[in-house]
Amino acid sequence: MVAFLIRRVFGMIIVLILVSFITYLIFFKLPGGGPNGVADRIAGKVATPQNIASIKQKLGLNHNVFVQWYDMMKQLLSGQLVSYYDQTNVVQQIKEGLPETFSLCIGAGIIWLGFGILVGVISAVKAGGFSDRSITALALIGISLPVAWLGLLLRYFFAGEGHFTWFPDGGYVPLTTSPWQWFYHLLLPWFTLAILFIGFYGRVLRSNILDTINEDFVRTAKAKGLSSRRILVKHTLRASLIPIVTLFGLDFAAVLGGGAIITEVVYQIHGVGYYAAQSIHSQDLPPLMGVTLYGAAFIVVFSTIVDVAYAYLDPRIRLT
Amino acid sequence: MAETLLEVNDLRVRFATEDGTVRAVDGLSFKLDRGKVLGIVGESGSGKSVTAMTLMGLTRGVNAAFEGEVLYKGTDLLKVSDSGMQNYRGNELGMIFQDPMTSLNPVYRIGEQIVEAIQAHEKVGTRTARARTIELLRQVGIPNPDTRVDSFPHEFSGGMRQRAMIAMALSCNPSILIADEPTTALDVTIQAQIVDLINRLKDDFDSAVIFITHDLGVIAEIADEIIVMYAGRVVEQGTKRDIFYDPQMPYTWGLLGSIPRLDRPRVERLHTIEGTPPSLINLPEGCKFRPRCPHAFEKCTQEPALENRVATPGHLDRCWLDVEYKRAHRDDTISGGSVEAA
Numbered sequence: 001m002v003a004f005l006i007r008r009v010f011g012m013i014i015v016l017i018l019v020s021f022i023t024y025l026i027f028f029k030l031p032g033g034g035p036n037g038v039a040d041r042i043a044g045k046v047a048t049p050q051n052i053a054s055i056k057q058k059l060g061l062n063h064n065v066f067v068q069w070y071d072m073m074k075q076l077l078s079g080q081l082v083s084y085y086d087q088t089n090v091v092q093q094i095k096e097g098l099p100e101t102f103s104l105c106i107g108a109g110i111i112w113l114g115f116g117i118l119v120g121v122i123s124a125v126k127a128g129g130f131s132d133r134s135i136t137a138l139a140l141i142g143i144s145l146p147v148a149w150l151g152l153l154l155r156y157f158f159a160g161e162g163h164f165t166w167f168p169d170g171g172y173v174p175l176t177t178s179p180w181q182w183f184y185h186l187l188l189p190w191f192t193l194a195i196l197f198i199g200f201y202g203r204v205l206r207s208n209i210l211d212t213i214n215e216d217f218v219r220t221a222k223a224k225g226l227s228s229r230r231i232l233v234k235h236t237l238r239a240s241l242i243p244i245v246t247l248f249g250l251d252f253a254a255v256l257g258g259g260a261i262i263t264e265v266v267y268q269i270h271g272v273g274y275y276a277a278q279s280i281h282s283q284d285l286p287p288l289m290g291v292t293l294y295g296a297a298f299i300v301v302f303s304t305i306v307d308v309a310y311a312y313l314d315p316r317i318r319l320t
Numbered sequence: 321m322a323e324t325l326l327e328v329n330d331l332r333v334r335f336a337t338e339d340g341t342v343r344a345v346d347g348l349s350f351k352l353d354r355g356k357v358l359g360i361v362g363e364s365g366s367g368k369s370v371t372a373m374t375l376m377g378l379t380r381g382v383n384a385a386f387e388g389e390v391l392y393k394g395t396d397l398l399k400v401s402d403s404g405m406q407n408y409r410g411n412e413l414g415m416i417f418q419d420p421m422t423s424l425n426p427v428y429r430i431g432e433q434i435v436e437a438i439q440a441h442e443k444v445g446t447r448t449a450r451a452r453t454i455e456l457l458r459q460v461g462i463p464n465p466d467t468r469v470d471s472f473p474h475e476f477s478g479g480m481r482q483r484a485m486i487a488m489a490l491s492c493n494p495s496i497l498i499a500d501e502p503t504t505a506l507d508v509t510i511q512a513q514i515v516d517l518i519n520r521l522k523d524d525f526d527s528a529v530i531f532i533t534h535d536l537g538v539i540a541e542i543a544d545e546i547i548v549m550y551a552g553r554v555v556e557q558g559t560k561r562d563i564f565y566d567p568q569m570p571y572t573w574g575l576l577g578s579i580p581r582l583d584r585p586r587v588e589r590l591h592t593i594e595g596t597p598p599s600l601i602n603l604p605e606g607c608k609f610r611p612r613c614p615h616a617f618e619k620c621t622q623e624p625a626l627e628n629r630v631a632t633p634g635h636l637d638r639c640w641l642d643v644e645y646k647r648a649h650r651d652d653t654i655s656g657g658s659v660e661a662a
Binding site: 220316 | 437
């Protein structure tokens with residue numbers, strides 16, 4: 001176990017180095033923006049050659065690509081990296097976005113996992129029946145709805161100019177200021193973010209349960225004289241949830257890592273995703289590097305957590 | 321006279337499938353007394369396992385239809401609701417399955433799974449149930465049961481898992497133990513041990529056993545009565561003595577001829593029954609074994625009833641052939657035609 005974790009930590013570091021380098025190449029070295037790339041873009045359309053040369057000098061763009069990357073990483077990791085656009089500190093900005101992003105994602109995660117399991121179990125138990133068909137239809141609609149469209153509609157009807165202005169129109173109140181207001185402001189964003197996942201997890205769980213029901217050990221459980229509820233919860237569901245753990249680990253990491261961009265923008269939640277959206281809009285490269293690495297770190301950490309959870313859930317798996 | 325535990329009368333099981341109705345069991349009747357072992361033999365697809373699972377109420381479903389009676393101590397189990405069956409499963413009828421590798425839940429410890437079976441039927445504390453589990457594991461021959469009780473199924477060998485399954489099936493002292501091909505997935509030395517174990521435990525627990533297999537060699541060691549099934553029907557039924565020494569059905573001869581025996585002259589090749597069992601959706605006219613039977617004649621296009629045709633009462637068969645003709649010809653199949661030159 002310890003050896004496994006040590007090896008995984010080394011693996012994570014290598015992955016993060018590769019991710020940062022590839023991201024750097026994509027943003028700074030791939031064609032786009034003219035012969036001088038980034039410098040052209042920053043200098044604007046009416047830049048003089050002197051302008052461009054001084055920008056290249058200032059940003060160190062004349063160095064070899066490895067040196068450029070190394071310099072940027074050094075700045076990022078020491079917390080010195082600043083935005084090209086308004087000179088704000090990247091690490092500081094990400095830190096400020098964390099409470100809002102975490103509030104959004106943890107709440108939404110609980111909702112989508114809970115409702116996803118509920119939907120999956122109900123439709124598997126009633127497989128083929130009316131409730132299964134209606135839930136399946138709803139789940140497919142949920143999966144197909146674009147988050148931006150759904151978010152705007154929900155906001156319009158339930159918060160904005162619609163007829164049911166039950167909810168505040170976007171924004172965020174810190175949990176420490178007022179737990180009720182925090183909850184009240186986040187309820188719509190939570191569901192907006194969760195709906196896609198609820199539909200998807202419900203479908204996956206349904207088919208897992210229907211596969212597991214035919215396993216020999218479920219028949220054994222029945223032959224022991226256990227009640228159907230106990231067989232479902234203790235034997236069928238336990239085995240069917242294992243793949244859901246993987247899905248949840250990685251999806252949850254992705255939204256925590258700034259992946260809930262659209263939801264954050266639609267509801268004016270100034271989290272990491274919102275920061276990423278702003279930086280993309282202003283073609284501000286240092287924040288994008290920061291956010292990308294921050295997201296990648298969540299993915300690699302959570303994939304290790306998923307592996308450890310797997311070994312706990314299925315004793316046949318050994319961490320080596 | 322021993323108490324009759326189970327009486328099955330004209331049991332029929334049909335499943336509706338997309339391709340048509342499958343007549344999995346078609347008219348099965350038998351009685352099982354306490355302390356006795358009933359063997360059910362037949363090829364794959366002859367309806368043995370469906371019979372066993374139906375007795376436990378495990379074949380129920382929207383596509384299944386049942387007829388006849390399964391009287392357990394006078395109660396017709398076919399009429400008991402699915403939740404009502406919970407009191408019979410495990411408690412009155414214990415079951416061992418064919419594949420011990422997949423029949424235990426891989427994510428729970430052996431002990432937990434047996435404790436769960438005990439606590440499903442008796443209000444006992446976990447500590448008491450665990451002590452009983454360890455004792456059961458000792459009885460089925462698991463070494464160091466007090467530590468192995470905490471092992472996971474994947475830490476057990478196939479034979480040990482089957483022993484654990486037997487311990488689980490016996491944990492609530494059922495009156496009837498149903499063993500559905502318990503030795504098929506095991507190698508031969510382990511097979512013999514498991515058969516001995518079941519035989520011994522039957523006496524220790526004072527229960528009756530229904531032993532299902534395709535291997536007459538295994539049945540010879542344990543059964544008192546034998547039912548030979550073919551295409552969902554009983555084709556021959558009698559005591560072990562009847563089936564082994566006076567078999568009346570050419571299908572039984574084929575099964576007997578296909579086991580290697582030390583007490584007969586060695587043959588070049590063991591007998592094989594030509595062809596494959598019929599589809600249970602489109603059964604042949606008349607005797608179901610007719611297309612594969614080397615002795616078939618005109619009369620076989622009508623199905624013979626299952627009745628007593630020999631002097632021994634209770635020995636039933638479904639064959640039109642003359643008894644004396646059969647006695648003269650069956651050894652060709654059972655012992656094989658070409659005896660190896662000495």
